[in-house]
Amino acid sequence: MLLATLTCLLTTTPAFRTPDNLAVVAQDAGILGIMACGEALVILTAGIDLSIGSTLAMSACVAGSAMMRGLTWPVAGVLGLLVGYLGGTLNGALVTYRRLPPIIVTLATLLLYRGLTNVATGAAPYNLLPESFKQIGRGFVPLGALLLISVALWVTLGYTRFGRHVMAVGGSASAARLSGVAVPSISRRVYALAGLLTACAGLLLAAANGNAQWTLADGWELDVIAAVVIGGVRLTGGEGSMLGAALGAMIIVILRNALFLSGVPVEQYGLITGAVIVVAALTEQWRRRVERQS
Amino acid sequence: MRHSLPTETGVAFVVAAAYAWLAAVFPSLRSGSGIAVVLTNTAEIGILAAGMTLVIATGGIDVSVGSIAGVCAIVFAKLMVIGGLGISTAVAACLTVGVICGTINGLLVARFKLPPIVATLAMFAAGRAGAYVLSAGESISGLPSVLISFGYGSFLGIPHPAWVALLALCACGTVLRYTAFGRGLLAIGGGREAAFLSGQPVAHIEALAYVVNGLLAALAAIIIVARGATAIPDAGRFSEMTAITAVVMGGTPVQGGKATMIGTALGVLAIGLITNGVRAYGKGDIWVLLVLGLGLLLSVEVDRWRSQERRRTT
Amino acid sequence: MNRLARVAALLGLAAALLPWTASCSKEAAKTEARRIAFVFKVDGLLYSEVCKRGAQQAARELGIRVDYLAPDKAEVGKQIAIMEQLIAEKADAIVVSPNDAEAIVPVIKKAMDAGVKVFTWDSDAPKSQRIFYVAAADDVKIGVDIAEALAKDIGGKGKVQIVSGGRGAANLNLHVQGMEQGFAKYPGILLVKPYIYNDDDNQKARTMAVAALQKDPDIVGFACANSPSAPAVGEAITSLGKIGKVKVWGLALPSETRQYLKSGAVSGLMLWDPAKLTYYAAKAVNDYLDGKQPEDGAEVEGIGKISYKNGTVLIPGVTITKENVDQFDF
Numbered sequence: 001m002l003l004a005t006l007t008c009l010l011t012t013t014p015a016f017r018t019p020d021n022l023a024v025v026a027q028d029a030g031i032l033g034i035m036a037c038g039e040a041l042v043i044l045t046a047g048i049d050l051s052i053g054s055t056l057a058m059s060a061c062v063a064g065s066a067m068m069r070g071l072t073w074p075v076a077g078v079l080g081l082l083v084g085y086l087g088g089t090l091n092g093a094l095v096t097y098r099r100l101p102p103i104i105v106t107l108a109t110l111l112l113y114r115g116l117t118n119v120a121t122g123a124a125p126y127n128l129l130p131e132s133f134k135q136i137g138r139g140f141v142p143l144g145a146l147l148l149i150s151v152a153l154w155v156t157l158g159y160t161r162f163g164r165h166v167m168a169v170g171g172s173a174s175a176a177r178l179s180g181v182a183v184p185s186i187s188r189r190v191y192a193l194a195g196l197l198t199a200c201a202g203l204l205l206a207a208a209n210g211n212a213q214w215t216l217a218d219g220w221e222l223d224v225i226a227a228v229v230i231g232g233v234r235l236t237g238g239e240g241s242m243l244g245a246a247l248g249a250m251i252i253v254i255l256r257n258a259l260f261l262s263g264v265p266v267e268q269y270g271l272i273t274g275a276v277i278v279v280a281a282l283t284e285q286w287r288r289r290v291e292r293q294s
Numbered sequence: 295m296r297h298s299l300p301t302e303t304g305v306a307f308v309v310a311a312a313y314a315w316l317a318a319v320f321p322s323l324r325s326g327s328g329i330a331v332v333l334t335n336t337a338e339i340g341i342l343a344a345g346m347t348l349v350i351a352t353g354g355i356d357v358s359v360g361s362i363a364g365v366c367a368i369v370f371a372k373l374m375v376i377g378g379l380g381i382s383t384a385v386a387a388c389l390t391v392g393v394i395c396g397t398i399n400g401l402l403v404a405r406f407k408l409p410p411i412v413a414t415l416a417m418f419a420a421g422r423a424g425a426y427v428l429s430a431g432e433s434i435s436g437l438p439s440v441l442i443s444f445g446y447g448s449f450l451g452i453p454h455p456a457w458v459a460l461l462a463l464c465a466c467g468t469v470l471r472y473t474a475f476g477r478g479l480l481a482i483g484g485g486r487e488a489a490f491l492s493g494q495p496v497a498h499i500e501a502l503a504y505v506v507n508g509l510l511a512a513l514a515a516i517i518i519v520a521r522g523a524t525a526i527p528d529a530g531r532f533s534e535m536t537a538i539t540a541v542v543m544g545g546t547p548v549q550g551g552k553a554t555m556i557g558t559a560l561g562v563l564a565i566g567l568i569t570n571g572v573r574a575y576g577k578g579d580i581w582v583l584l585v586l587g588l589g590l591l592l593s594v595e596v597d598r599w600r601s602q603e604r605r606r607t608t
Numbered sequence: 609m610n611r612l613a614r615v616a617a618l619l620g621l622a623a624a625l626l627p628w629t630a631s632c633s634k635e636a637a638k639t640e641a642r643r644i645a646f647v648f649k650v651d652g653l654l655y656s657e658v659c660k661r662g663a664q665q666a667a668r669e670l671g672i673r674v675d676y677l678a679p680d681k682a683e684v685g686k687q688i689a690i691m692e693q694l695i696a697e698k699a700d701a702i703v704v705s706p707n708d709a710e711a712i713v714p715v716i717k718k719a720m721d722a723g724v725k726v727f728t729w730d731s732d733a734p735k736s737q738r739i740f741y742v743a744a745a746d747d748v749k750i751g752v753d754i755a756e757a758l759a760k761d762i763g764g765k766g767k768v769q770i771v772s773g774g775r776g777a778a779n780l781n782l783h784v785q786g787m788e789q790g791f792a793k794y795p796g797i798l799l800v801k802p803y804i805y806n807d808d809d810n811q812k813a814r815t816m817a818v819a820a821l822q823k824d825p826d827i828v829g830f831a832c833a834n835s836p837s838a839p840a841v842g843e844a845i846t847s848l849g850k851i852g853k854v855k856v857w858g859l860a861l862p863s864e865t866r867q868y869l870k871s872g873a874v875s876g877l878m879l880w881d882p883a884k885l886t887y888y889a890a891k892a893v894n895d896y897l898d899g900k901q902p903e904d905g906a907e908v909e910g911i912g913k914i915s916y917k918n919g920t921v922l923i924p925g926v927t928i929t930k931e932n933v934d935q936f937d938f
Contacts, residue, residue, distance in 0.1 A: 522713070526683075
């Protein structure tokens, strides 16, 4: 489906072909795709993470403020990643140690992380970032990062013990427990990893925009979940792939770009996005039914 | 079981403590008008939370109610201003649009078996877009002044919007507790297979929950429009999250199978009081987000603690 | 179980008693102080934070209580809720920047009927009973100004893209309307349709600007109505290497846009100092409560010459460009 859309766009819309346009599409898709990979991991274990947009802003702002205070960008970047990791760990801890429902925990941290970032930064933008840092968000770097990450995760899921355990937890937590999988520890690591990936996307986004501010990625959690759904990951866990999630993100970004280039008024984007979500979800369901019957 | 605390304990405690605190610090909350403000300001969320409780009872979720309210508000206003229809016809049309949106959600979830968050996410995007397309992004004003007198009037000292919310909560509470439909909702949340095997029309009941939710979203839209005699395409934006928060704070578990409308009503009040308090202290609403985030975690934590306590006492 | 009930009861009692005792001493003083409450469009924006600084400065200088409230999302319904609460709390005056000029009218009437004086600042509600409106330019006029500055910059001809934030944001729609009026005077200028609406999202603002330049490579100017747009479009133009070929004018804060102004990616901003605007609004409202009307043509210290006509108080605005951007600390 992605290939078909791409070919169609490449041949019919000259504006889509321009290197500059392809570069922003790649940039957008890379960033959204990395977030989608993190989200897909969580969803594979039958959890959900609504807080990723807020986690992204929080980690990007920490990295941004560190850079403005004169730290070199790799150090600041590591700080940002650390914050994302900690944010994810807190989500995971609340979900596992306290046994609270993931949707509630991450709804709460969505509010908390965003609010804290606003209060801590006083809404100020961190926009005097070093040129060398901004380079990592330019061109095809984000897309490259996405490819690297999704392939690495794909290998991890398919060929390591951790990966098999993640799929097992999502398939059935109780069956996984009975077969000796340490379910809480798997869940915790998955949320932490999602936080880390989100922070990674946050750094790329701040670099691409040349600005880290508390409003970054506000409301993106819904785009990301849509990407995961379109990518064929089952929301109740246990089924789906990282590459699917990454492709789902690409489809969303390309769709948005194509709508814009073809001059569709912005009011109608939502109607089309909604239809695409429903069609993708229905197709996926149909595919699964056919598979089960054969 | 006789000894265990009712589900609503946690949220009732929050409401009592928040009220005691705020009434002590701010004299306005000791007066009837101060309390009336809290009730008026939570009416929209109260109406949405009533329907949301039914959906969550089935183990589902509906993130589209804010968008449905948006499109209903625009339809309502457009019919009166441009279509020249009377208020009662416009109200009926508005409620119909809500029911249609709810039916689409219900069909996608119950008939086509899409996960509720996916189906309603699509409606979340499409509903808001519908409101923008119909209104071309502009707000519609110049509605009959009867609406204003409804939106700002009161009956027996309680503002009209609060009456509507109260009625919605009572009606949904009665349905949940005393009707076969309500018991069916809880049965689905408790276990779909078991509900199906015991002969419940699972698909019908589940779909109907979303239809009712759509209807209530339309009702909320009328209240929102009445407050300004203006319909704004952004009406009801982000209110779904607040409604879900109220339901969960009230002690209804998101896994479904159990639900308490009294808890939801208290949850709505708790949010109203917290918001009122933050503003009374002269702080911007970002602080409401922070306090609500903590309050949400606290209330699920209390609920967990309470259910463990019960396990120990029985 | 009993233990639980006891703990709960004790906690409840403590929570109830604590503020009672604390408030008894303060209460007398509190009811005396005059209270002016600002109700802004949305909490947490940088612009809003700068306004808040002005409000706080006024509170210190005038010795009154000035609150600065705002909803978490730019929604008029929540502003109505805040105003209802302020009426019940018997604030002396409310100064509001409404998200919607029409929907706010009934609650302003309710406040005035209840004896709470209502004013507008930053955005107006001309059909309401508000006493006066304080601004540097109204929502339409600022759009006209941006359009004229950009039109001059591009020599009065070529394709121009208008950029805004939320599709339903009433004040932004008014800015856009002003831009249309401004550009209508230049027959050589062609407006690219549809306009860009980027939801105030940094990333969307930048990528949509890049895409717009692919769709219409002969765009020579961007007119930006919302504050995240000008810096984001500036970044887009920088990354495409089109500085100087494409001009950008908009409404944004200098601290967000400084680097792009200096590099020439953004030509200029039409603005005012939000802190000074809010500070002056607090002072003018306080004077009004003391029985003093604003005076047309008066020279106000630190603000400049004000004009007062038809219920509108205008303070001088500024055009911010490369040359003067370093004078501004917001």
